Amino acid sequence: FFFLMIRRPPRSTQSRSSAASDVYKRQVLDCSLQLFAEYPSSMGHEYHIILEELVNAAIESDFLDIAKRGIKSLTVKFGRDNIKVAKLAANYFESNGEENEASRLHDKLSALNKLDLKIQKRKLAFMKTRGTAQEYIEGLNNLLKDNMNDTETWLELGLVYLNNLSWSRALYSYEQVILITPSLLYAYVRIAEILYTLGSSENLYQARNYLCYAIIHDQEITRALWTLFAVCRAIERSGRSDNKNSYLLQLCQKRLKLYYEKSKSSTLLDNYSFD
Numbered sequence: 001f002f003f004l005m006i007r008r009p010p011r012s013t014q015s016r017s018s019a020a021s022d023v024y025k026r027q028v029l030d031c032s033l034q035l036f037a038e039y040p041s042s043m044g045h046e047y048h049i050i051l052e053e054l055v056n057a058a059i060e061s062d063f064l065d066i067a068k069r070g071i072k073s074l075t076v077k078f079g080r081d082n083i084k085v086a087k088l089a090a091n092y093f094e095s096n097g098e099e100n101e102a103s104r105l106h107d108k109l110s111a112l113n114k115l116d117l118k119i120q121k122r123k124l125a126f127m128k129t130r131g132t133a134q135e136y137i138e139g140l141n142n143l144l145k146d147n148m149n150d151t152e153t154w155l156e157l158g159l160v161y162l163n164n165l166s167w168s169r170a171l172y173s174y175e176q177v178i179l180i181t182p183s184l185l186y187a188y189v190r191i192a193e194i195l196y197t198l199g200s201s202e203n204l205y206q207a208r209n210y211l212c213y214a215i216i217h218d219q220e221i222t223r224a225l226w227t228l229f230a231v232c233r234a235i236e237r238s239g240r241s242d243n244k245n246s247y248l249l250q251l252c253q254k255r256l257k258l259y260y261e262k263s264k265s266s267t268l269l270d271n272y273s274f275d
Contacts, residue, residue: 029058029066048077055088064096083113087122099130117147133164151181158190167194188214189224196231201240207231208248220259225252 051070058067071092074085086105093102106123113119124139131139140157147153158173171194177187188210195207211228214221229252232245 029054029061029063048074052084052088056091059088059091059095062095064092067092067095083109083119087119090122090126094126102126103130114146117143117150121153133160136160137164149180151177151184154180155187162190162194167198170194183217185214185218185221185224189221189227192224192227192231196227196234199234201235201238204231204235204238208235208245212248215255219255222256222259225256225259228252229256 051074055067055070055074058064058070067088071085071088074082074088078085080086080089086109090102090105090109093099093105103126106126109119110123120143124136124143127139128136137157137160140153140160143153144150144157154173154177158170158177161167161170161173171191174187174190174194177184178191181187192207192210192214195203195210208228208231211224211231214224215228218224228248232241232249232252235241235245236249
């Protein structure tokens, strides 16, 4: 295959610096594009599929001049209105800092492909870095109107609400995640953390229940163990501790020490007191 025709830089150079690796990547992409132009028939029906992957690799590697040449070749074959060509062009404009052109293409793709989740999410990802938090939240909520069972979007919405200190809305988002994907233990821990932040005895007991569920299904989930320890300590300080709470405190200490000993990181606990 033509990739084997390209001479690699010396191993010693590659290991010492990423510069040689970047030179090699550029050499691969540039020579590949030249071979595509000179011998298109050798690829058969896979020519344009491989060219599309080549453009994606060039964009990810920030070799935008190579990506631009590949997009031009695809545009000649399929036209500007082709969905795949438009997606590649939008990604190219994003990487090249041409935000207005990228935004125009994302809006166009989104309007023409309302049921395509990947296209809708790509537009939202672009909006996340360029727009306001409120615009991004509105976009996520609009996406969920037609895709209520999309766990990934609920998780993202919950995180955005957390970052904006909207505790009740974040809590609702993670509760929806549990309804859709009950096995996702991360959501249980997030809910417990929110309840712990809100305080009150009722919230602390609920947080404890969520964390116990997560730990039952994964005994080495350290984030849940640390959070459960903090929750049980808060219950203890409130003067409403019970036998279960004392047992859980001891369990957390035991599991955490065991975990760090197994991972050979027990020194991390040397300066920490569980008392």
